[in-house]
Amino acid sequence: MKGGSYQTRSSWGDVEAMLGADAITALERPIAEASALPNACYPDPAWQALEYDRLFARTWFVAGFTQDIPNPGDAMPVQAAGMPLLILRDHSGVVRVFHNVCRHRGAVIVDKPCSDLKILTCPYHAWAYGLDGSLRTRPHFYGGNKHDVVRDDPSAPGLVPVRAEVWHHWIFVNLDGKAPPLADYLAPALERIGDYDLNASRYAGTVHFDIATNWKFAMENYIEPYHVFAAHPRLHAFVPMAEREPSKIDRHVMWNRYIFKQAEEGRGAGLPHFPDLSYEAAHKGLWFILPVPFGLEVYPDHVASFHVTPIAPDLCHERIDIYLIGEAADAPQYEGQRKAVLEMWRGLNKEDVGLIESLQKGRTSPAYDGGRLSPYWDEAPLHLSRMILEGMR
Ligand code: FES
Ligand SMILES: [Fe+2]
Known part of the structure; x- marks a missing residue:
């Protein structure tokens, strides 16, 4: 769907003025002497406004999920880059995204999920x-x-569309309408995910978290395996540190993988696998993140998407959506294993929540300003900081 009404209002000079030249230089140094983004980038609403304006609005990011609007006439309001959007499925089944704001006095048109809609009526x-x-x-x-009835008048003030494309279950938007095609943006992930036929994946459930931390901490944490031995005993038993590698970087995508010896409940055992997997793919965990917050993790028996919505500088909402293969998504005989996958993700993520909330608290300390990083493990989180800045340039 075309669209792209958004006009960027800030400049790179605004970013430089907030960060200071020293912080930008510190970010660009080789990792042994580098520091990541400084404190101001985490608790400050002015910085968040710059991120929305210069980073989110000018690239692709996931604003919604097709499983939330499965039928024609379904609509779901979402908050994206700090603004209200409306995701809907029209009567011919096409997914459309609009700014969720009335052209009259600017009321929000849809404020809760709806189904069976024939028309969108502003409540005001x-x-x-x-x-x-x-x-x-x-x-x-x-x-x-004396009513106004509009018939096919393209100049009448309709809802403002947002450029949107669907990739499998995920609805991507590009607010300014100027980003390259979505397939180009996803290419570094698409080039590595070919073993898995994502067409076979079907929605099976979601776990939600409200976390008192900045969205960037959720993503930095997701992409660095350095904390696994200290934070995740079960995951560490599944694949220990000696068999893990630091995350890798390909253009704007960060990715990682491991090979596990023995599948377990929640990770590869008890549920149907993707069709035609090689031996290696049947013993592999593979994951990606895009800098504007979205992650994807693939196991032989499921896909988990990891989606972060910034709500405030110190608050984000995370949802982890699970997709299983074919009938595993809803057949009664798989109910126990389905729950096991969801509970595995809930438990794993709970182990991270307190830690990433503590990072947010730490950013109020003047004794910390970007840190000293592990040259082995921290290249990907540092790259994420650099990508954010690059995206804002
Ligand atoms: S604000 Fe008046 S009709 Fe929507
Ligand atoms: Fe973790």
């Missing part, structure tokens, strides 16, 4: 829009009982 003065965003009627617009 009842302007009505089609599911294609076009303006249809304006009751009493010209005076009592």
Whole structure:
């Protein structure tokens, strides 16, 4: 879907002024002498506004999930890059995304998930829009009982569309409409995920977390395996540190993998696998993150997507959506194993919550300003900091 009404309002000079030249230089040095993003980038609303304006708005990011709008006439309001968007499925089944704001006085049009919609009606003065965003009627617009009925008038003020593309279960948006095609953006992940036929994956459930931390900490934590031995006993028993590698970088995508010896409940055992996996792919965990917050993790028997929505500089919402292979997604005989996958992810992520919340608290200390990093493990989190800055340039 086309769209791209968003105009960037800030400049690179605004970013430089907030960060200072020293912090930018520290980020660019080789890792042994480098520091990651400084404190201001975590608790400061002004920095968050710059991220939304210069980073989120100018690239692709996931704003919604097809399983949240499975049927024609379904709509779901979401918050994305600090603004209200509306994701819906029109009557022909096409996913569309709009700015969720009425063209009259700016009320939010849809404030909760809806189904069976024939028309979108603003709650304030009842302007009505089609599911294609076009303006249809304006009751009493010209005076009592003098209604405006709009017929196929492209100049009428319809809902403002957002450029959107669906890749499997994930609805990506590009607010300014100027990013390269989504397939180019995803290429570094697509080039490594070919073993798995994602068409076979079906939605099976979600776990949600509200976390008192900045969205970047959730992503930095997700991509560095350095903390596994200290934070995740079960995961460490599954694959110990000596068999782990630091995350790798390919363009703007960070990725990692490990080979496990023995599948276990929640990771590879008890559920159908992707079709036609090689021996290696049947014993592999593989994961990716995109800098604007989205991660994907693939096991032989499931895909987990990791999605972070910034709510405030010190608050984010995480959802982990699980997709299983074919009938494993809903057949009764797999109910126990399905739960085991969801519980594995819930338990694993719970072990991270307190840690990433402590990072946010640590950023109020003047004694910390970007840190000293492990030259072996921390290249990917440092790269994420660099990518964020690069994206804002
Ligand atoms: S604000 Fe929507 S109809 Fe008035
Ligand atoms: Fe972790």
